[in-house]
Amino acid sequence: MKGVVVPPDLLGTVRRFAAEAYPEECCGFLLAAPPTVGSESERRIVDALPSPNRARQNRAHRFVIPPEELRSAERWASTRDLVVAGFYHSHPDHPARPSAFDQEHAWPWYVYLIAASRAAGPGPVGAFELDADRREFREIELRSEATGPSPPPSGAR
Amino acid sequence: MPKVTVRIPTPLRSFAAGEKELALEATTVGEAVRSLCDTHPGLRRHLYGADGRLRNFVSVFLNDDDIRNHEREATPLADGDVVAIVPAIAGGAPAARRGRAPPRSPSAARPVERSMDADELRRYSRHLLLPEVGLAGQRKLRAAKVLIVGAGGLGSPAALYLAAAGVGTIGLVDFDDVDASNLQRQILYATSDVGRPKLAAAAERLTGLNPGVRVVRHEHRLDSANALEIVKAYDVVMDGTDNFPTRYLVNDASVLSGIPNVYGSIYRFEGQVSVFDARRGPCYRCLYPEPPPPDLVPSCAEAGVLGVLPGVVGVLQATEALKLVLGVGEPLVGRLLLYDALAMRFRELTLRKDPRCVLCSAHATQKGLIDYPAFCGVPAPGEAVESDVPEILPEELRTALASDEPPLLVDVREPEERAISRIAGSVDIPKDAIAEHVDELTRARSIVLFCRSGGRSADAARTLIELGFSNVRSLKGGINAWVTTVDRSMPVY
Numbered sequence: 001m002k003g004v005v006v007p008p009d010l011l012g013t014v015r016r017f018a019a020e021a022y023p024e025e026c027c028g029f030l031l032a033a034p035p036t037v038g039s040e041s042e043r044r045i046v047d048a049l050p051s052p053n054r055a056r057q058n059r060a061h062r063f064v065i066p067p068e069e070l071r072s073a074e075r076w077a078s079t080r081d082l083v084v085a086g087f088y089h090s091h092p093d094h095p096a097r098p099s100a101f102d103q104e105h106a107w108p109w110y111v112y113l114i115a116a117s118r119a120a121g122p123g124p125v126g127a128f129e130l131d132a133d134r135r136e137f138r139e140i141e142l143r144s145e146a147t148g149p150s151p152p153p154s155g156a157r
Numbered sequence: 158m159p160k161v162t163v164r165i166p167t168p169l170r171s172f173a174a175g176e177k178e179l180a181l182e183a184t185t186v187g188e189a190v191r192s193l194c195d196t197h198p199g200l201r202r203h204l205y206g207a208d209g210r211l212r213n214f215v216s217v218f219l220n221d222d223d224i225r226n227h228e229r230e231a232t233p234l235a236d237g238d239v240v241a242i243v244p245a246i247a248g249g250a251p252a253a254r255r256g257r258a259p260p261r262s263p264s265a266a267r268p269v270e271r272s273m274d275a276d277e278l279r280r281y282s283r284h285l286l287l288p289e290v291g292l293a294g295q296r297k298l299r300a301a302k303v304l305i306v307g308a309g310g311l312g313s314p315a316a317l318y319l320a321a322a323g324v325g326t327i328g329l330v331d332f333d334d335v336d337a338s339n340l341q342r343q344i345l346y347a348t349s350d351v352g353r354p355k356l357a358a359a360a361e362r363l364t365g366l367n368p369g370v371r372v373v374r375h376e377h378r379l380d381s382a383n384a385l386e387i388v389k390a391y392d393v394v395m396d397g398t399d400n401f402p403t404r405y406l407v408n409d410a411s412v413l414s415g416i417p418n419v420y421g422s423i424y425r426f427e428g429q430v431s432v433f434d435a436r437r438g439p440c441y442r443c444l445y446p447e448p449p450p451p452d453l454v455p456s457c458a459e460a461g462v463l464g465v466l467p468g469v470v471g472v473l474q475a476t477e478a479l480k481l482v483l484g485v486g487e488p489l490v491g492r493l494l495l496y497d498a499l500a501m502r503f504r505e506l507t508l509r510k511d512p513r514c515v516l517c518s519a520h521a522t523q524k525g526l527i528d529y530p531a532f533c534g535v536p537a538p539g540e541a542v543e544s545d546v547p548e549i550l551p552e553e554l555r556t557a558l559a560s561d562e563p564p565l566l567v568d569v570r571e572p573e574e575r576a577i578s579r580i581a582g583s584v585d586i587p588k589d590a591i592a593e594h595v596d597e598l599t600r601a602r603s604i605v606l607f608c609r610s611g612g613r614s615a616d617a618a619r620t621l622i623e624l625g626f627s628n629v630r631s632l633k634g635g636i637n638a639w640v641t642t643v644d645r646s647m648p649v650y
Contacts, residue, residue, distance in 0.1 A: 012334040012352030017642070019332075025249055028552070035167075050552040050642050061250040067216035067223070067243035072559040080646075083167065087246050094250035102248035105214050108203065109168035112248075120377035121332035122354065132172070134202055144352065 003141030004086075004111050004127050006045045011113075011144060013048055015122035018090035018115040025090050027053050027063035029073045030111055032085035043111060048088060049073055062101075063089045086111030093118060096126040103137040106130040113142070158182035159234045163193045164241040165200075172199035186217055187230030189240045204242065214245045277369065281323055289485045295323060299369070301482040302326040304391040306379055306407050308355045309333075310467030311397035311421050313345040315475040320363040320370045322479055327363065328391055330375040331355045342464040379403060381526040384410040393478050395419045397471065401448040402529035408433060408441035409526055412517050417481055417488075421474040426463050428470035428496040431489050431508065432477050435517035438490035443511035443518075448533040466498055546618040548633040549605055551642040557605070558582065564628075565601035567591075569608050569617045570636075578636050578647040580607065588613045591620050598626070607632035607639070609650070 017026040028050035032043060051069050055062040065087065074084050087110060091099075096116040098106070106112060108130045116123030127142035164178045173179070179196060183189035190211070194201040206212050217224045218241040224232045234240070273281070273292065284290040290298075301324050305312045308331035319327055335343075335350040335358055350358040360372040375387055388394055388410040396407045396418055404422075411418035417434035420441060433440045473494065480486045493506040515523045549557070557564055566583040568575060569591060586594045588608065598604055604626065606614040614631040621629045632639065637649045 008349070009337075009352045013641075013645075015334065015354075027246070027248075047645065049555075052550070052552050052556065055247070055249075058249075063247060063249055065246040067218070067245045069556060070243060070246065072556055075559060076555065087248075089248055091250035099249060099251045101251070105247045107166075107168040107244050107246075109171060122334070132199070 002042055003143065004043045004045060005143055005145055008144045010045060010048055011125050014088050014113055014115050014125060017048070017050055017088075018117040019122040021053070021090060022117045022119065023092045024059040025053055025055075025061065025063040025092060027051050027065055027087065027089040029070075029077070029084045030086035030088060030113065031077050031080070031082040033081070034083050035085070043085060045085060045111065046082065049076065060092055061094075086113065088113035088115065090115045090117045096124045097139075098128050098137045103130065106137055108132055108134075111140070112137075158184055159236045159238065161189055161234050161236075161238040161240055163189050164239060165193070166242050166244055168244060169200055169203055169242070172203065173197040183234055185230060185234060186219055186224050186232045186240055189234060190217065190230070190242065214247055216243045216245050217241070218243055277323075280367075284322070290483060294483045294485075297482055297484075298323045298479070299325040301393070302328065302391045303393045303395060303478050303482070304328040304330065304388060305395045305397055306330045306403065307397035307399065308343075308345060308359050309339065309397060309399065310342040310423065310462065311471040311474060312395070313343045314468045314471035315395055315397065315478070316345060316359065316363055317366065318472060318475040319478060320367045323367065323369065324479075324482070325369070326371045326373060328373040328375060328387070329356055329359055330377075330379050330387070331359075332376050332378055342462065342467050344468070379406060381406065381529065384526060385414060388416060389414040391416060393417055393419060393481050395474050395478055396421060397474070400535075401533045402535060404441065405448065405532060406526065406529045409516055409523070411435075412440050413525070419474045419477045419481070421470045423462055423466050423470050425461060426466060426498040428466055428498075430470055430473045430477070430494040430496070431492060432481070434488070434490050439508045439510040440514065440517045442516045443514045444493065444508055446511065446514070463498055469496060469498070546615050546622065547630045548611075549630040550633050551639040554605060554632055554639070555643050562602060564603040564605045564630075565598065567598070567604060567606045567617075569606050569614050574609060574650070577650045578640055580636060580639060583607070588617045591617045592624065595621075595624055603628040603630070605630050605632055608635050610635040610637050
């Protein structure tokens with residue numbers, strides 16, 4: 001399973017977005033350089049871009065990024081020669097693990113970062129990926145570029 | 158049959174032999190998508206649910222228009238049409254909310270009183286040589302619980318020395334992440350800690366320095382609701398805060414709990430230290446009954462501070478905390494020590510207990526904690542001021558700018574500020590000139606104003622609203638919020 005590499009400040013940024021949105025969920029895009037075909041290397045996220053949470057209700061445990069927002073973010077990313085390579089969202093008062101709802105609505109190929117948030121402040125962040133047959137939404141290795149070679153995901157906080 | 162192109166979204170291309178699009182013939186949108194799945198069957202499970210219908214979160218666009226605005230899957234196709242499959246993204250936590258974890262209490266796992274082992278005797282040998290400390294003193298340190306409010310410039314050196322000295326329980330209150338701008342003075346943190354929660358990094362550093370120390374992490378804002386509960390579990394409080402509401406809160410909670418408060422503050426090149434122990438001397442309110450008007454005293458973030466200054470002041474605070482625990486020497490009670498780094502001079506002022514102090518005198522009127530942000534006339538730290546003009550969030554502005562009817566974006570800052578950061582497409586009208594430019598603005602369907610952090614643009618928006626403009630909004634948090642959320646390629650200033 002390929003891991004994901006993020007710049008040193010990105011997890012802090014995502015955790016800040018999660019804390020600022022608390023008790024609601026935050027959501028947004030993860031930007032990366034365009035993938036090369038057949039590339040099996042680690043994915044490198046270069047930036048996070050917030051999106052308004054367009055869920056019409058229950059924003060404390062739902063987020064929605066409508067297709068127009070995704071297209072707008074893709075256009076925005078392309079001005080910087082980047083693509084949307086995944087999404088982040090927060091889980092207020094819940095662990096940084098995908099819910100059944102997350103899995104049901106996940107897409108393959110994208111990287112999903114989930115940040116736990118609490119009233120007391122930000123919590124851990126995990127990275128996940130849907131497998132090709134949609135059966136498993138599994139945790140993948142997440143590391144900050146500045147840290148050592150392979151700390152466990154929680155160690156990258 | 159019409160010849161059309163179906164665009165395949167990036168995440169699904171690996172199920173379509175890496176293709177970005179497929180040319181095919183179909184009469185309706187639904188038929189085109191089904192035909193795509195016939196060619197690339199791996200796509201089917203991602204596009205269709207078990208009921209054979211398109212999944213909820215699969216959106217299909219016909220020539221950039223959502224088919225839900227037409228006849229959905231039955232929307233007819235014509236030659237040259239482009240059908241695009243666009244993911245919508247959704248998710249969220251499970252619906253049932255969990256109860257909040259009970260706050261960790263330092264008394265929950267009290268270290269058992271035991272004799273010093275050989276490692277400890279070696280580690281603390283220089284203390285044990287001092288008659289004022291000795292074995293009994295070292296045991297007192299091990300049993301002591303010191304709370305440090307703020308793991309920043311003052312808290313860093315203090316926590317390091319208290320841990321090194323063998324203070325058994327060190328509580329830290331902070332909820333920030335390590336920022337690159339902290340490293341100039343907050344010596345608890347390494348460059349590789351940038352972006353991590355401060356307390357996670359601090360706990361590692363302190364237990365790395367001395368594994369015998371228990372670090373209790375209070376990873377939240379100290380406020381009137383939790384301060385007494387937290388403070389009363391400690392023997393000594395050390396104030397390492399950088400704002401007046403928290404400073405009064407720490408003082409009041411310490412006085413009400415009967416615990417000494419080792420106070421320190423820093424400003425540019427100068428520092429102050431004192432010990433406020435209301436049982437035998439004045440408290441912070443005896444010195445400053447009222448906070449200064451907001452904006453009169455800028456914080457370090459605004460005014461700057463010499464990096465080593467909090468080192469000196471924090472270490473003085475740690476010295477006082479150790480003396481209080483050991484019960485040796487002459488504590489800085491009733492004395493305010495002033496330190497001037499430029500002149501390299503220490504001075505001392507005598508402080509007296511205010512006989513009319515609302516908190517610690519015989520005539521005290523305040524019996525509990527109050528609303529400190531209101532008392533200090535400032536928004537609670539981290540809380541935005543409630544604005545009376547309509548605001549737009551940075552991420553909403555980004556979406557609005559990309560829409561078919563983007564708002565007119567007006568930069569109300571001064572020219573030198575525009576050299577630091579800009580938002581593409583903005584027009585420049587400094588705040589004070591806004592009324593003179595009304596005619597240029599009337600044609601705009603909607604207007605978004607922005608400045609550095611939202612104050613001036615709110616003023617300018619108010620001016621325009623008074624002049625009869627209706628669709629005017631101010632960018633919340635200004636361009637600095639834009640920079641920290643949407644476009645981090647530019648500096649915050």
